[in-house]
Amino acid sequence: MRRPSGVARGSGTADPPTTAGLSAAYGIDAADPPPTDAWVAPGLGALIRDGRALEEQVVDLAHDTMFDGGRHTGFRILGAGVDQIAQGLAAIEPRTRRTVESVQPTSTFNPHDRTQPLDEASRSRGLTLRFVGSERAFAMNPMLVAMYPHARVGPTVARFILIDRTAAVVGGPPDPRGFPTAWLATRDDVVERVRDLWTRTWARAVPVVPPGEQPPFTRRQFEVARRLALGAKDQAIARELGVSVRTVAADVAGLVAALEARNRVEVVLVLRGGRGDSVAQT
Numbered sequence: 001m002r003r004p005s006g007v008a009r010g011s012g013t014a015d016p017p018t019t020a021g022l023s024a025a026y027g028i029d030a031a032d033p034p035p036t037d038a039w040v041a042p043g044l045g046a047l048i049r050d051g052r053a054l055e056e057q058v059v060d061l062a063h064d065t066m067f068d069g070g071r072h073t074g075f076r077i078l079g080a081g082v083d084q085i086a087q088g089l090a091a092i093e094p095r096t097r098r099t100v101e102s103v104q105p106t107s108t109f110n111p112h113d114r115t116q117p118l119d120e121a122s123r124s125r126g127l128t129l130r131f132v133g134s135e136r137a138f139a140m141n142p143m144l145v146a147m148y149p150h151a152r153v154g155p156t157v158a159r160f161i162l163i164d165r166t167a168a169v170v171g172g173p174p175d176p177r178g179f180p181t182a183w184l185a186t187r188d189d190v191v192e193r194v195r196d197l198w199t200r201t202w203a204r205a206v207p208v209v210p211p212g213e214q215p216p217f218t219r220r221q222f223e224v225a226r227r228l229a230l231g232a233k234d235q236a237i238a239r240e241l242g243v244s245v246r247t248v249a250a251d252v253a254g255l256v257a258a259l260e261a262r263n264r265v266e267v268v269l270v271l272r273g274g275r276g277d278s279v280a281q282t
Contacts, residue, residue: 043200044155044204047155047157047197047200047201047204048155048157050157050193050196050197050200051157051158051197052157052158053193054158054160054170054190054193054194054197055158055171057189057190057193058170058171058172058173058183058185058190059172059173061075061183061190062077062172062173062181062183063173065077066175066176066181067176072187073187074185074186074187074188074190075183075184075185075186075187075190076183076184077172077181077182077183077184078092078169078181078182078183078184079181079182080175080177080179080180080181081179081180082110082114082180083114085180085181085182086114086115086118088169088182088184089115089118089161089169090114090118092163092167092169092184093118093121093122096122096127096163096164097127097164098127098128098164098165099127099128099129099130099162099163099164099165100119100122100127100128100129100130100161100162100163101129101130101131101161101162101165101198101202102129102130102131102132102160102161102162103131103132103133103156103158103159103160103161103197103198103201104131104132104133104134104137104156104159105133105134105136105137105156105157105158105159106134106136106137106140106159107133107137107138107140107141107144108140108141109140109141109142109143109225109229109271109272111225111226111227111229111230112230116147119147129148130150130151130152130202131148131150131151131152132151132152132153132154132156132201132202132205133148133151133152133153133156133208134153134154134155134156135153137156138153138208141271142217142259142270142271143217143222143225143226143271145208145209145215145216145217146215146216146217146218146219146221146222147219147222148208149208149209149215150207150209151207151208152202152205152206152207152208153205153206153207153208154201154202154204154205154206155201155204155205156201157197157201158170158171158194158197159171160194160197160198162191162194162195162198165191165195166186166191167184167185167186167191168184168185168190168191168194169182169183169184169185170182170183170185170190170194171183216258217255217258218251220241220243220251221251221254221255223241224237224241224248224251224252224255225255225267225271227240228252228255228264228267228268229268229271229272234248234249234252252264252267255267259271
């Protein structure tokens with residue numbers, strides 16, 4: 001069975017699901033179509049066009065706001081740069097009541113990621129979290145499957161987070177300094193587009209870990225990998241996680257094997273760089 005390129009086989013676990021991905025921008029390889037008809041069924045072109053229409057609308061609104069002094073009811077900047085965006089999401093999390101549904105075309109492994117505690121807080125409050133990533137996203141960030149073992153993989157034609165089906169955080173153009181921006185939309189025309197894209201994207205996507213199988217990486221291995229990338233030693237990692245040094249060493253060995261690395265230093269290099277532009281071989 002194939003797995004998304006860069007998502008390695010875990011020790012004693014089954015491969016994640018077979019997928020081949022969207023074309024250069026979206027992860028589908030036309031020369032090697034996936035075995036799932038949903039990925040290539042009629043309507044994908046319309047989904048892509050609608051995703052681009054959302055992006056164009058957001059760019060127009062954002063440019064008018066940033067460069068022309070425009071003011072748009074129900075549309076404001078959440079943040080520019082990863083730290084501001086994380087702060088904006090942190091302000092939204094306590095007000096979220098039911099669902100957080102996210103589509104991410106790309107993802108990179110960031111040991112400093114400040115959004116993971118927000119996900120944990122949402123789960124602890126009983127919120128429903130759903131995630132769809134492209135095949136390339138799971139390849140670029142091998143730990144993504146440990147963070148979201150119930151995620152789906154499929155065509156991702158826009159970047160957004162749908163909150164309670166009533167608001168959306170959408171990716172916008174770079175600000176004048178070149179930093180990425182995120183925007184909070186509550187206006188009906190944007191939210192309706194996002195809701196529609198979410199429904200169609202979720203329906204086409206398939207579980208990244210098939211039913212009855214286990215993720216290639218555990219949550220603890222993710223926590224070990226994150227601390228490893230920050231330069232922590234096994235003893236310090238063991239203290240932070242409340243496990244033995246032998247357990248940490250075993251998790252590191254599992255990461256080395258699963259990522260096909262030669263040592264722990266190469267584990268960090270693989271995690272930092274991923275294999276997002278390497279197409280899985282059959």
